[in-house]
Amino acid sequence: MRGRPKQQTTLFSLRMPGDRVPAGHPLRRVKDMADAALAALSPTFDKMYSGTGRPSIPPEQLLKSCLLMAFYSARSERLFCEQLDYNLLFRWFLDMGMEDASFDHSTFSQNRDRLLEHDVARRFFLAVMGQAQSAGLTSSEHFSVDGSLIEAWASLKSFRPKDEKDDNQEPPDDKGNPTVNFHGQKRGNATHASTTDPEVRLARKGSGKEARRPKPGAGRPGARAASLKSARPRYRRTGR
Incomplete structure (x- = not known):
């Protein structure tokens, strides 16, 4: 029997973006490691922003966005923000809901200096390295340059x-x-x-x-x- 496209889409959905991500997808392990490292940086993030005013885009989302742009070879921040509006995998990785609006590409340039000033990128790297060391995945006896x-x-x-x-x-x-x-x-x-x-x-x-x-x-x-x-x-x- 021939299947026909539905003329009316479902009005409500009980599925979350993460429900569409396969259980064995490699980004699941990356997300767990990134979230643990970023949780340790929360005190640093508190010092970066004022306690009053309009809430900013979470710095955790900005840093994890950089990971996605590297993993999926996004040519520009503008293109990434466009894809973020409809890519469920990206939304799940950044802990964004279906109703959350994609942020503007200018958010990166506005916050890049703030992240560099507080040495966040290096601390993020060291936090992930700490997880690898705790799991016994690194050795100080053998290395190469x-x-x-x-x-x-x-x-x-x-x-x-x-x-x-x-x-x-x-x-x-x-x-x-x-x-x-x-x-x-x-x-x-x-x-x-x-x-x-x-x-x-x-x-x-x-x-x-x-x-x-x-x-x-x-x-x-x-x-x-x-x-x-x-x-x-x-x-x-x-x-x-």
Whole structure:
């Protein structure tokens, strides 16, 4: 018998977003670890915000949103916030109900400095590492050092001459994705820098390869469990 689409949807639903997430989904274990680490940071969050005024977006949701953007390769915070409006998996991971509105992408830029000022990212990392150590998943006897080029969230279009003044720049035809013509121009770290992320460096793997936008860094993973135990940016002054 042929099934036909229902012309009228269900008016009320007793299901929660988490009911749609499979029991064996890997994000379930990630959520448990992240929630435990963030609970330990609650006193720090209290110091970050005023005791009066309009309630902010919970910092726990902002930090867990960064995890989702990394896991699912969200190209931008704007795109992530759009997906958050209809993605049940994302809503469940952030402890949001069906009626909760998605927050605006500007929330990230408004709160990023506050999170950096209180060293929240590093404390979050150390809290998760503490869970791994308590579970016996790490060892201080064996480790290795890995040099990596971490792809940055900065466009090649954001690289401008360092000596260029704002008065000399023409208004972009599209603020979100302006048209840029680099034909015939030579760009290097000695002469150009990213306007959106000054720490990004231009690099390529070999002659004739395309330029990439990495952040050089060093990681210290455990040799046995292959878990990252520390990470830090590493810069080298070069004109290439």
